[in-house]
Amino acid sequence: MAHIDYYFSLLSSFTYLAGDRFAEIAASHGATVHYKPYDILAMFDRTGAPRPAQRTEGRKLYRMQELKRFAAKLDKPMKFEPAFWPTNVAPASYAVIAAQEAGGGDLDGLVQRLLNAVWEEDKNIAEDAVITEALKASGFDPMLSMTGMLKGAEVYARNLEDALAAGVFGSPFYIVTDTDERFWGQDRLEDLDAYLAAL
Numbered sequence: 001m002a003h004i005d006y007y008f009s010l011l012s013s014f015t016y017l018a019g020d021r022f023a024e025i026a027a028s029h030g031a032t033v034h035y036k037p038y039d040i041l042a043m044f045d046r047t048g049a050p051r052p053a054q055r056t057e058g059r060k061l062y063r064m065q066e067l068k069r070f071a072a073k074l075d076k077p078m079k080f081e082p083a084f085w086p087t088n089v090a091p092a093s094y095a096v097i098a099a100q101e102a103g104g105g106d107l108d109g110l111v112q113r114l115l116n117a118v119w120e121e122d123k124n125i126a127e128d129a130v131i132t133e134a135l136k137a138s139g140f141d142p143m144l145s146m147t148g149m150l151k152g153a154e155v156y157a158r159n160l161e162d163a164l165a166a167g168v169f170g171s172p173f174y175i176v177t178d179t180d181e182r183f184w185g186q187d188r189l190e191d192l193d194a195y196l197a198a199l
Helices: 013-018 020-026 041-049 057-074 090-102 105-117 128-137 149-166 186-198
Strands: 004-010 030-036 174-175 181-184
Touching: 004 149, 013 057, 013 090, 013 105, 013 128, 013 186, 020 186, 030 090, 030 149, 041 149, 090 105, 090 149, 105 128, 174 186, 181 186
Parallel strands: 004 030
Antiparallel strands: 004 174, 174 181
């Protein structure tokens, strides 16, 4: 049985576009998944990569065209300039970490609801009400947003260090830890599926 470390940021438009395809692929192959939300802006700073607002105009234009093409291809509704982006995703990431540790709910559903809040619904996932609503709708104790805060902060910081050590440089990023095979981007999910099928 394969194990996958899933590195992602709730700020990532391409992680939103991945939708629930990754969870479906992992489940179809019986793979276990460790969800590892991390601070992608801090990663850009640590690795010398420009933040989105600091990128060249040509790259900004290309990103927007890619988003529109993929959203149309995948038939996903999307706010291309969401009202609350970028925002402080740390509290929502802490909630994901706490939910993973607590178990008993739909972890991928929680991640998707938080991503949808940003990229479909123009909600601010830095707000406690948005986080607790997503926790409750995903079958978790909404109080995890408070009770899991300290542990979540510790793990969130560690996830960044783990990501840097593992050579992660974007989101979504999938590492099959059994073989150290890496897949970057929602457009590589078909390749991940084929790889898992061949194991």
